[in-house]
Every structure is written in structure tokens, then in C-alpha cells.
Amino acid sequence: MRDYLILLVIIACIPLTLRRPFFGVLVWCWISYMVPHRLGWGFIQTLPIAAIIGLVFLVSYLFSKEPKRIPLHSPIVFLLLFNIWMVITFIMSVKDPYVLSQFEKIMKIQFFTLIILALLTSRQRIEQALWVVALSIGFYGVKGGIYTIQTAGGGRVWGPTGGFFYGNNELALTLLIIVPILFYLRYLVPANMRWLKLGLLAVMGLSVLAALGTQSRGGLVACICVGVFLWLKGPNKLAVALVILLATPVVYQFMPDRWHDRMATIIEPDRESYDGSVKGRFNAWEMAYNMAKDRPFGGGLNGFKAEHFYLYAPEPNRQHDSHSIYFQVMGHHGFIGFALWLAIYLSTWRSAKKTIKLTNKRDDLKWAALLAKMLQCSLIAYASGGAFLGLAYFDLPYHLVVTVVALQVVVKKQLAAEAAEKKQQQDQRLAEAGQPHPDRFKVQAPNSYE
Template identity: 55%
Template sequence: MRDLLVALVIFGSIPFIFKRPFVGALMWCWISYMVPHRLGWGFITTFPVASIIGGCFLLAYLASKEPKKVPMNAVTVTLLAFILWMSITTLIAPSDSYKMDQFFKVIKIQLITFIILALLNSRQRIEAALWVVGLSIGFYGLKGGVFTVLGGGTSRVWGPPGGFFHGNNELALTLLINIPILIYLAGVTSNRWIRYGLFTIILFSIFSILGTHSRGSIVAGCAVCFFLWLKSNKKLLLSIAMVAVIPIALMSMPQHWYDRMNTIIQPDIESYDGSVQGRFNAWNMAFNLAKDKPFGGGFHATTRENFALYAPDPLKVHDSHSIYFQILGQHGFIGLFLYLLLWIMTWRTGRRVIALSKNNEQLVWCRNLVRMLQVSIIAFTTGGAFLGLAYFDLPYHIIITLVAILEWVKRYQLEHQPPPIRPRTMQGRIPNGQIAQ
């Protein structure tokens, strides 16, 4: 029954996608972040629904009168340069099927990302996409939070199978990225019951994050709390909420959770457990590989051959578990430079929006949204240091949302700027040398 319901919603949306391509963008976000077909039990779980919806969305967009022009600025140019460099490193790296599968997967995500950017040309569309993203991810925050509370935090919480955030660590980071989005949505909704529902999802997302038993989420969570307070317009209220909620959530966790968290900081490298040791080994391998090969190892850099050549311990073949070392090992120092530059340009875009919208009550929503998206960026760039999620589409959606907001603000100011002052004519003026009577 569940499979039929999900199939009905997914395939029933296709006519609406061809009628209004933006519906395809919303469906793509829903399928990408909620992975609803994986919640079934039968045929729908293995059906290529993402490819079907993505293909219909692409065809509908190309056949429509929707804008085909993507804003060109520092962010989009840097992103295009990063995509071009990844294409070059893919061609140079040794050929294998896994490498090409990963390459086409990344290119597909980036193509859809740019199309969605072209469609985000109004506040309604920007917020509609965020509602879909926020609630899709929030579903797993609510579900995992209830599981944690009922089970006393004794078992780990996992994400949806088949998605980018299936693992416990990945789920924790995704929920941290999503919380600022939910806070913004709660601030703009006029329905108090919806607002209460969003705050409930945020509360249970906190329990879900703790329930993942992710050590990296504690580090990223501290950064998120600090920047949430820093970016908030209601610092006192937020401080009271944090003091009331966080200690209660922490006290609900079992002793073995504290034992695991206590291993975050150790006196020396040798004192860390095998998981952390494997990451250190993989980070060294990626660094040594990038020094030896300027183009990196391509999308399939984590191989036994590369570990045998470049890792301190060649027998510990381990994923890099870091967005930075993932990019470094796969695309070299130039790839890492472009990736870091992309985030720097994105942050500067947010600062520019805040500066342009200052002292304008009509643009308050822009400032508030940008501040929350900046907190999401902090969550990803901090927590991503311990996870290999460099190609996760959620951070790229945040990037294009900031670009779309900047374009909206620029259009708004252009439409509402005062008319130019006409130059004075000689008619009615007193000629030079005459005195008025």
C-alpha cells in the first residue's frame, strides 16, 4: 500500500511538471532529501524515480518559456570553473567504471542545480523550495528524535537508505544544516500551529542529532549554536531556549554516549580509536597523492594501489571522511583551491546581500534568510571536515539560494530606485548680470 501511494504521488506529478516546470524542481528536492521511495517495501524501492523525475523536469524546462539564463557572478563562475576542473581530472585519471559513474552522478546534480537556480527568480519560489527541503529533512529529524526519546538514546539513529545521509554521521550533519532553515521558515509563517510544528521538528532534530552518536556533530553543533546566537535578532530569547533545551537533551543520553563523546580529544594521535586512526591515514594518503599528482586521483582515488603508494599504513584502506581531503585527493591542490574559493565567494555574497538590504524594511526577509543560510554554511564547512560529503546536493542548493537572493535584491533596488533628476533648463531663470525687481 505504501509503495502504491508513493508511486501515485511521484508519477502523478509528471503532468504537473510539464505544465509548470518549477513543480519538477520541487519534486526533485523532495526525492533527493526525503528519498520517499526508500520508505516503501516493494517495487518502488528499486525504481529509478530520481532519473525519471529529473528527465521529465529537464524536458519540461527546455520546452517551456521559463528563463534559461543563469546569473553570472563570482559564485557561479567559480562553481563552473570547479566543474570544469573536475572534468579535466576525470579525463586524466585512470579509466574505470566507478570513476565514470561518480562523475556522471556529480554532473547530473550540478546540471539540475543550475536549472533550479534559473527558476529561483522570486521570493515565493525561493521559499517554496526551502519548505520542501526543510520539511523533507525535518521528517528524519522528527522520526529520529522520537526514536531517541523512546529508546533513551541507547541505539544509534540512521538516515534514509540510498541517500547521501544514510550514515549516522551524515544524518547528524544534514540535520544541523537544516535547523537554521527551519528557524527561518518558522519566522516567516503566519500560522502559529505551523510555527509550533516547525519548532517541534527542531526540538526532535536536536534529540536525533544526539541519537546518531556522532562525535563530529558535537563539534559542528557547538559552532552552529555560537553562530545562531551571533546571527539572531533575538539573542536573549535564543539564549534562554538553548539553556533550557540542550542540558535536558544531554541528560537524556546514556552513559555509553558520554564515553564515546569523551574520545573526541585525546592527548596524542596513538590514543584515538581505529575509526579516527583510519581517517588520519586517509588524510595523509590524500595529501601525498596530491603532492605527487597535480590532477589528483580522480573520483576513484581511494584504492588499495594509492594507499600502498602514499599512505603511512598501506593496509588501512579508509575513506577520507573529510570534504577537504576528499577534494584534495581526487582533484589535487587546484581542485581544493577552487572548492575553498567557492565557499569564500558564497559567504561574501551573503555579506553583500546584508549590506544591500540594510535599513530597508521590505528586505528584512532577505537579511534574515541569508543569516540563517550562513549558519548552515558554518555547519557544513565545520562538520564536513570529518565527512566525505563534498558532492552532497544540499550545500549546493544553499549556494544557489544565496545567489538567487542577491539577484532578487538587485532587481528590487533597480525597480524601486528614485527617478533621475532632470537638469534645469534656462526657462524661468534670471539671466546673468540682471537683478530681480
């Protein structure tokens, strides 16, 4: 029954997507982040739902009057350069079936990310997309948070099968990325909708609890970083500080001894004291660095394979996945690819900072300043938690990038329109007063060809 219900909902979305391409963006985000077809039990799990919705959305977009150009701000320039470099490293690498499937998947994500950017043309659209993304992922935060309470922290929380964040480490990071976005969405809710404000607060709390319930050590590091930056960047610092100070000891005491024992291994006195999992990560990171030094194009999308460990790892027999976004990109695409990838996020942070500077002192644009700050908090979650797991190609961080760029475009468009209107009003007042326009007295530059 559940399979048929999900199928009916998806079928109902097709005509709406054909009529309104931006509705297709919302459906695509819902399919990508909630992966609802994986919640079924039968045939729905194997249907190519994402491919069907993606194809319908593309047809609708191509034949619509929606904008086809993307704003070439610095994060997008670096994103395009990184994509070009990935194509080059793909050409230079060994192309086994795994590499071919991964390359196709990554390019599809990048392609749809740029199309989404082209369609994020207003505040309303930016916020609608954020609502869908946050609530789609928040569903697993609520589900996981309740499970953590039921098991008193003893059961490990996992993400949806078939998604990017199925693993416990990946789920923890993904939930913590959306907490600042939920914080912003709660700010948008009118004061008279108290039930919705409380509901979003509950989703935030359960998502944090679910992230801790994954028993991910990287998740705890990301949780601390997000908490600090939410306090630094968010409004009502006293209220945020009180919530953090009151909730921290309660949650800490609630979690079982097994959780405390695992978290205690985050920092050890020396390398030999770490467990096999952490030692495997250290070995993989050194292998990635050595391989990048030897191979300018990196090891390709299947860089962390046995033969490369035998060539470049300090312990060839201790083979391990990258478990770090930084060393994943470095191992796959070399130092050039790593530099371009890092530049995407550094320039995104800088773009958000510029937006904050433009809007922070304006009451009518405080929403933009707060959103830019919360997106920075989400980037901090990705940068800190991602140091311990390989999610370099996950579409959510790229959605943060294009949202920051779209926000800056919307803000600059509004400021430019206000400046033009102000100038027009000034010209009109001068004309009504019979005074000459100031531009009449500007000295024209001599024509060098005369």
C-alpha cells in the same frame, strides 16, 4: 499499499511538472532529499523515480518560456571552473566502473543545480524550494528524534537507504544544515498561525535530538557551531540564548553513558590515544595530502584505494575512506581542484555578507538579511561537520550556494527597480515644475576622433 500510494503521488506530479517547470524543481527537491520511494517495501524501491522526474522536468523546462541564463556571480564562476577541472581530472584518471558511475552522478547533480538556479527568480520561489528541502529532510529529523526519545538515546539513528545521508555521520550533518533554514521559515509564519510556529519549533528540536542520537562526534561539533552562530546571527538573541542554556543540560543528562564515552574521545592528549576509526582518518588525510603533492590532477574519484595507500600513506595497511570533505576533494582533484572548490564556499559567504549589508537596515528587506544570515549558519554546519565525513558532492550544500546567489540577484533587482522608479518620479516632478533636467548641464566628453 504504501508502494502504490507513493507511485500515485509521483504520477500525479508529472502533468503538473509539464505545465509548470518550477513545480518540477519542487518535485526534484522532494525526490532528492526525502527519497520517498525508499520508504516503500516492494517494487517502488527499484523504480528509477529520480530519472523519470528529471526527464519530465527537463522536457518541460526546455520547451517553456522560463529563463535559460544563469547569473554569473563569483560563486557560480568558481562552481563552473570546478566542474571543468573535475572533467579534466576524470579524463586523467583510471576509469573503472565505480569512477564512471560516480562521475555521472556528480555531473547530474551539478547540471540540475544550475537549472534550479536559473529558475529561482523571485522571493516566492526561493522560499518554496526551501520549504520543500527543509521539510523533506526534517521528516527524518522528526522520525529520528522520536526514536532517540523512545530508546533514551541508546539506539543509533540512521538516514534513508539509497540517499546521500544514509550513514549516521551524514544524517547528523544534513539535519544540522537545515536547522537554520527551519529557523528562517518559522520567522515567515504569521503570528496567528501559532500551531505552525510550534510545529516548526518541534521539528527543529527533534532534528537536533536526532543529530545527537546518531552518536556522531562530528555531528556534536557541528551542533555546537550551529548553536553559536544561530545566537550570533539570529534575532531575539536573549530568547535563543535562554533556549540553548536551558536545553543543553537537559539533553546532555538525557543521553546515555555510551554516548558520553564516545563524545569524550573527540579530544585526546595525543594521536596514539585516539581509537582506530580516528587513526584511520588521520592516515587517509595524510595520504590525500601526499598524493596531491605528487599528482597535480589528484587520484581521481577512486583516489582512496589500496594502491594509493601503499604509495602515499604513513600506514599503508590502514586503509580508510576520506571522511572529510576537504581531504576528499584534495585527494580526488589535487590542490588546484581543492582551491577552486574552497573558493565556491568562500565567495558564497562573501555574497551572503554583501546581501546582509544591502538589506540589514531596511524593514521591507529584513527577510533577505535574515535568510542570508541563516544560510551562513547552514554553511558553518557544513564546514564544521564536513571536516569529519566525505560529503563533498552532496547536492544540499550546492543548493545553499545557488540560493545565496539567487537571493542576491532578487535583492539587487528590487533595489534597481526602486532606484529607477525614484529617478522617474524625480524627472516627472522637474517636468511638471518646468525646470530643466540636471543631465542637461553635464559636460559631454570630447570626441577624440573629431
